[in-house]
Amino acid sequence: MMDNDTILNAYEEVVTGYVSGKKKKVVGRYEHLTMAKGEFICLIGPNGVGKSTLMRSLTGLQPLIGGRIWLDGYFLDEYGSKNLAKKIAIVLTDQLQTGNMTAREIVQMGRYPYTGMMGHLTKEDHDLVEEVMMLTGTLSLADNTFLKLSDGERQKVMLARALAQDTDIIVLDEPTAFLDMLNRIEMIRLLRTIARDKEKTILLSTHELELALQAADTIWLLKKEGGYFSGGADDLVLSGLLEKYFTSEGISFIPEMGVFQFSEPLGNSTFDIKLENSKMSLSQVQTAQMEVRKVWAQRILEREGYKQDSQSPDFVVTYFPLENNNAFRWVIDKGGKSYSCDTNLKDLLKVIRQLV
Numbered sequence: 117m118m119d120n121d122t123i124l125n126a127y128e129e130v131v132t133g134y135v136s137g138k139k140k141k142v143v144g145r146y147e148h149l150t151m152a153k154g155e156f157i158c159l160i161g162p163n164g165v166g167k168s169t170l171m172r173s174l175t176g177l178q179p180l181i182g183g184r185i186w187l188d189g190y191f192l193d194e195y196g197s198k199n200l201a202k203k204i205a206i207v208l209t210d211q212l213q214t215g216n217m218t219a220r221e222i223v224q225m226g227r228y229p230y231t232g233m234m235g236h237l238t239k240e241d242h243d244l245v246e247e248v249m250m251l252t253g254t255l256s257l258a259d260n261t262f263l264k265l266s267d268g269e270r271q272k273v274m275l276a277r278a279l280a281q282d283t284d285i286i287v288l289d290e291p292t293a294f295l296d297m298l299n300r301i302e303m304i305r306l307l308r309t310i311a312r313d314k315e316k317t318i319l320l321s322t323h324e325l326e327l328a329l330q331a332a333d334t335i336w337l338l339k340k341e342g343g344y345f346s347g348g349a350d351d352l353v354l355s356g357l358l359e360k361y362f363t364s365e366g367i368s369f370i371p372e373m374g375v376f377q378f379s380e381p382l383g384n385s386t387f388d389i390k391l392e393n394s395k396m397s398l399s400q401v402q403t404a405q406m407e408v409r410k411v412w413a414q415r416i417l418e419r420e421g422y423k424q425d426s427q428s429p430d431f432v433v434t435y436f437p438l439e440n441n442n443a444f445r446w447v448i449d450k451g452g453k454s455y456s457c458d459t460n461l462k463d464l465l466k467v468i469r470q471l472v
């Protein structure tokens with residue numbers, strides 16, 4: 117089924133892979149692939165499952181082994197390369213041979229599908245280049261040699277180039293791979309904003325599962341055994357597929373929070389954890405901080421292999437305020453005895469390890 121919002125659609129099963137001489141290697145088979153205008157899609161899946169291959173196939177960089185893709189009025193193989201470059205931009209992880217070109221010149225390359233034989237840029241082209249460099253925070257790097265930029269800076273310049281191409285669809289292979297945490301979050305936010313405000317369809321592959329769960333309208337999860345899952349974060353979390361593909365002994369997924377955490381296989385020792393905040397009047401900030409401490413203590417105890425059981429715990433950990441100096445303390449009750457320690461979780465764990 118297709119509605120007015122559909123920009124890309126595969127009528128038949130799409131088969132991706134590689135052909136070399138008479139040898140054919142099928143990488144993946146995907147049914148009902150479809151993208152809507154302005155949709156922000158994150159493509160996830162284990163290493164080697166076929167994410168890059170799918171992205172290259174959807175953008176016409178490599179031929180499909182089976183199926184046909186419709187893109188905004190025509191089939192993909194009906195577009196000439198220049199017209200296709202006006203529809204889809206792709207940012208790959210491959211190193212470009214750019215010689216001494218500056219960052220600005222790289223971004224200007226994004227305008228080539230629109231320029232004549234001489235590659236002459238109009239004032240509007242130059243304005244757009246400045247605008248996308250401003251948007252991606254790369255304007256200050258404009259005159260630097262592209263190859264001398266840091267990996268993260270190059271990634272942003274490549275995004276600017278894709279934006280300069282002014283296409284309906286932008287496909288990016290691991291655009292956050294070299295970015296630090298803040299820049300990763302900013303890059304995803306920027307891409308989301310572009311998708312929403314400029315109605316561009318964005319497909320990006322990533323290994324940042326938690327970020328993908330937070331940011332994506334739709335997640336495509338490529339399955340090891342072939343095929344894929346497509347749905348929102350809630351559908352994916354409830355499907356149990358994240359546990360299936362991305363957790364193993366020592367790492368578990370917390371569906372309510374959408375995060376992964378280290379975890380020892382749960383042992384037999386059980387605990388309960390409480391806050392004692394009834395005896396003193398605490399500020400809102402203090403109460404909120406107590407809640408945060410409780411959650412962290414709980415996570416750390418579970419990571420250590422202790423199981424929460426409020427019915428008949430082996431030991432009870434209580435966090436409570438002291439009367440002076442805004443101080444707090446942990447108290448551990450076990451077998452009728454009480455032990456106390458500082459608010460530091462490291463100390464708490466030390467005491468518990470000695471007791472249990």
Ligand SMILES: Nc1ncnc2c1ncn2[C@@H]1O[C@H](COP(=O)(O)OP(=O)(O)OP(=O)(O)O)[C@@H](O)[C@H]1O
Pocket residue numbers: 134141143161162163164165166167168169170
């Ligand atoms: N040029 C090629 N010729 C033949 N097989 C290839 C080629 N490029 C990739 N492959 C194979 O296709 C499969 C999928 O690779 P692909 O790079 O698409 O995976 P990926 O999901 O993007 O992996 P990663 O998360 O590690 O980047 C792998 O088995 C890979 O070895």
